Amino acid sequence: MNPPYDDALSVRQGRPSAPRPADEGERTVGASATFAELLQRVKAEGLLDLAPGYYAGRLALNTALFAAGVVAFFALGDSWLQLLVAVWMGLSGGQSAFMWHDAGHKAMFRNRRAASLVGYIHANLVNGVSYGWWVNHHNRHHSHPNHLDMDPDIGRRTVIFDMKQYATRTGRQRLIVRYQSVLFFVLLVLESYKMQKTAVTMIARREVRRPALEAALLLARAAIYLTCVFMVLSPVLAIAFVLVQQATLGVYFGLIFAPNHKGMALRDGEEENLDWLARQVLTSRNIRPSLLMDFLYGGLNYQVEHHLFPAMPQKNLGRARELTRAYCAERGMPYHEVGFWASYREVATFLHEVSAPVRDGRAGPTAQAA
Numbered sequence: 001m002n003p004p005y006d007d008a009l010s011v012r013q014g015r016p017s018a019p020r021p022a023d024e025g026e027r028t029v030g031a032s033a034t035f036a037e038l039l040q041r042v043k044a045e046g047l048l049d050l051a052p053g054y055y056a057g058r059l060a061l062n063t064a065l066f067a068a069g070v071v072a073f074f075a076l077g078d079s080w081l082q083l084l085v086a087v088w089m090g091l092s093g094g095q096s097a098f099m100w101h102d103a104g105h106k107a108m109f110r111n112r113r114a115a116s117l118v119g120y121i122h123a124n125l126v127n128g129v130s131y132g133w134w135v136n137h138h139n140r141h142h143s144h145p146n147h148l149d150m151d152p153d154i155g156r157r158t159v160i161f162d163m164k165q166y167a168t169r170t171g172r173q174r175l176i177v178r179y180q181s182v183l184f185f186v187l188l189v190l191e192s193y194k195m196q197k198t199a200v201t202m203i204a205r206r207e208v209r210r211p212a213l214e215a216a217l218l219l220a221r222a223a224i225y226l227t228c229v230f231m232v233l234s235p236v237l238a239i240a241f242v243l244v245q246q247a248t249l250g251v252y253f254g255l256i257f258a259p260n261h262k263g264m265a266l267r268d269g270e271e272e273n274l275d276w277l278a279r280q281v282l283t284s285r286n287i288r289p290s291l292l293m294d295f296l297y298g299g300l301n302y303q304v305e306h307h308l309f310p311a312m313p314q315k316n317l318g319r320a321r322e323l324t325r326a327y328c329a330e331r332g333m334p335y336h337e338v339g340f341w342a343s344y345r346e347v348a349t350f351l352h353e354v355s356a357p358v359r360d361g362r363a364g365p366t367a368q369a370a
Contacts, residue, residue, distance in 0.1 A: 035277040035308070038327045042309060047320050051313040055099075055108045058314075059118075062099060065092045066126070078233050086241045090248025093192075096122045097129075097253065098298030098314070104135045105310045124217035127192070127249070130199035132208030142310055146261050146283040148268045153261070159184050161266055163357055178359055181352035185344075188254030189247040259285055259343035260303040263350030264336065280307035281328060285346070286337035289318060293340065304335065 042048060069089045076082055100122040102108045103115040116131070123131035137152050144150035148162060158173050159180040160166050169177055176183050199218060203211045229238045265282045267274070274282070287293055287301035299314035300306060305321050312320060328335040338346065356362075 035275060038277065038308070038324065041323050041327070042312075042320055045319065045323075047316040047323075048309060048312055050108075050110065051315055054313060054315045055102070059099060062092070062096050062122075065095060073228070074232065078237060080237065082233060082237060082241050083244050086244035087248045090245045091252055093127050093245075093249045094252035094256065095298070096126045097256075098300075100127075100129075100131055100134070101138075101298070101300075102314060104131070104138065107311050107313050120213065120217055124199070124214055125221050128196040128199060128218055128221055130202050130208055130214055130218075132210060132214055133199060133202040134195075136208075142307060144267075145280065145307060146264055146266050148266060153257070158187070159351060160354060161262070162268075162354065164268075166358065174358070177355050180355050181348045184351055185254070185258075185348070188251045188258075191250035191254045192246045193250065195253070255344075256297055256300055258347055259287055260300065261285065262347040277308070278333065280304065281324075281333055281335060283307075284336075285343060286321070286335075287343050288337055288339050289321070294318070304337075 066089075069085055069092050072085050072088070073082065076085065099108070100119045103118040103122070106112075106115055108118060109115045119131040119135070123129045123134060141151050141153045146154065146161075148154060148164070154161055158169070158176050160169065160177050166174075166177060176187070199214070202208055203215050203218070208214055226242075229241055232238075233241055261283055264285055267283070281304055284303040284307050286304050287297065289301055293301045299317050302317035302321050305312065305317045305324055308324065309317075309320060325335055325337075
C-alpha cells in the first residue's frame with residue numbers, strides 16, 4: 001500500500017491525523033489510478049443511462065407513504081396516537097428527500113425543468129427546504145468532499161473535524177465541541193429546523209435563482225401544514241406533533257449524511273491536488289448494502305459510487321459498487337465499507353479523538369484565547 005494511503009486510513013480507523021495538502025506522492029498515485037478506465041467500464045454496462053420506470057415507481061411509492069400518513073392523521077383525529085403519525089411523516093419526508101436529491105443530480109431527468117419540478121415539490125413544498133440553495137451547496141460538497149476550506153458541509157457544522165477549527169468556536173459552541181462525539185447525534189433533532197431556517201435566509205437574501213417561487217412554496221407548505229395540525233388537534237398536541245415530526249425528520253436527515261464522510265480522510269490547502277477518483281474514494285465510506293439499507297439510505301449507502309457517478313440512477317449503484325471495488329483493488333487504492341453500526345461507531349470515535357485536546361486542556365494558547 002502506498003504511504004499516502006496510510007495517512008488517509010489513519011483517520012477512518014479512529015486515529016485522526018492532521019489534514020494536509022496532498023504531497024507529491026498523492027499526486028503521482030492520483031495520476032496513475034485514472035478515473036477514465038473505470039468510467040468506461042461503467043458506461044459499457046449502461047449504468048449511467050436514465051431509468052424512468054424505476055423512478056416512476058419510487059415517486060409512486062413515496063406518494064403512497066405520504067398519503068397513508070395523511071389518511072391516518074385525519075382518521076385518528078385529536079388523539080395522542082398522532083405522535084406515531086408524526087414519526088411516520090418525518091420518515092416519509094426523509095424518503096422524499098431522496099427524490100429531490102436524485103433530481104438535483106440529474107439522475108432522474110436530464111431535462112432541467114423536469115428535475116426542478118420534482119426538486120421544488122419534494123424540497124420546498126414537502127420539507128420546507130430551499131431546493132435552489134441545496135443544489136448549489138451540495139454540488140460544492142461533491143466537488144471537494146472533506147476539504148476543510150472548500151466543503152460547505154464541513155463549514156456549516158458546530159462540531160470540529162480538526163483542531164484548527166476550534167479557534168472559531170465561541171461560548172456554547174465550545175461546550176458542544178468538548179462533548180461532540182455524543183452531542184453531534186443529539187443535536188440532529190434540530191437538523192430539519194436548521195435547513196428550514198437556512199432556506200428562509202437564502203431566499204430573503206435572494207441567493208437562489210427563483211426566490212419568489214421558492215418563497216411561495218414555503219408559505220403554502222406552512223399554511224397547509226399548520227392549518228391542518230391546529231384544526232384537527234388540540235393546541236398542546238398540535239405543538240407536540242410538530243416537534244416530533246420535525247425531530248424525526250432531522251434525525252433521519254442526520255443519520256443519512258453522518259456516515260458518508262465523517263471520520264474519513266480530511267484535506268486542507270488552497271488548491272485541489274487529488275484527481276477525481278482518489279478525491280472521492282478516499283473521503284467516502286460505504287455502508288454494507290442490503291435491501292433494508294438500500295431503502296433506508298436511498299442508495300446513499302453506496303457513497304463511494306454516488307460521489308464518483310453523481311448522475312447515476314439509484315438502482316444501478318449496486319453494480320457500480322462491484323466494478324469500483326474491483327478497480328480499486330487492481331490499483332491498490334483503499335476502499336472503505338463497513339456495517340451499519342460500525343459506521344456510526346467510527347464517526348463517534350473520530351469526533352471524540354479530534355476534540356480530545358479540548359477536554360485535556362491541550363487546545364493551545366491561540367485557540368484558548370480566541
